[in-house]
Amino acid sequence: MKGIIFTEFLDLVEEKFGLALADSIMENTDLASGGIYTSVGTYNFSEMLALLATLSAKSNISVDDLLEIYAEHFFGSLKKNYPEIFAKYEEPIEMLASIENHIHVEVRKIYPNAELPSFTIESRTETTLVMIYKSSRAMYSFGRGLMNKTLQHFNCSGTILMEKLKEDGTEVKFSITKNE
Template sequence: MKGMIFTEFLDLVEEKYGLEVVDEIIEKSDLKSNGAYTSVGVYDFTEMLQLLQHLSMHTKLSIDKLLLLYGEHFFSVLLKRYPDFISAYKDPITLLASIENHIHVEVLKLYPDAELPTFNILEQTETSIIMIYKSSRAMHYFGKGIMHKTFEHFGSTASVILETLNENGTEVKFIIQQIT
């Protein structure tokens, strides 16, 4: 997993809960990296799971809720670092529909070793989209957080329903309906 995911996660934890909590979740985790991440490094996903588990214990929030919050935070990171990716789209549905065939292609140009989830579009209208998310990491709530902020960025809201297609959450159907 790309180091940027780790560094931004720890930035969010520090922003919301303080540097002491960052230190606490790192110390409680058995991290091969010792919690020293660079944005261009590559780290084992099990480290993120440990950090999330310890943050969940500290905050009493579920891992899914933490991933949702992190996805919402991460959208602002993407907007700041890659404004051209987002400004290239006129509405949130078009942006979401382009994840697989445009945005991820561009991400792989920047980070060829990135392991990205896949998003297959089943249906799309001007105000709705249904897509299948597949990832061995089962971070669909992270995706849901990014989706919420995508709609907010375009001045609207949406209903984002998750339909888990397997027991471990590595395959999820997103049913998204723009509200305003």
């Protein structure tokens, strides 16, 4: 997993929960890397799971809820650092439908070895999008948080329904409806 995911996560923990809790989760989580991350490095996904589990235990917030909170933070970082990606789109359904064929292509230019989830579009209209998320990492709640922030970015309200197609969360159907 790319280091930017770790560095941004630790930034979120410090911002939202404070430096003391950020230090505590680093001290109380067994990390092969020693918890020393660079944004361009690559680290084992198990370390992110361990950090999330420790933060969940210390904050009494579920891992899924933490992933959504983190995604909202991460969206802000993407928007700040890569505004050209956002400038291409005029509305959320268009942007969300382009995840696989544009956004992930751009991410791979920046982080060539990034292991990204796949998104397959099942149906699309001007106000709805149904797509299938697939990832061995089962970070669908992170995806949902990014989708929520995409709606907000375009000053839209809407609903995002999630249906696990595989119980372990490695395959999830997202049905997104933009309110008019």
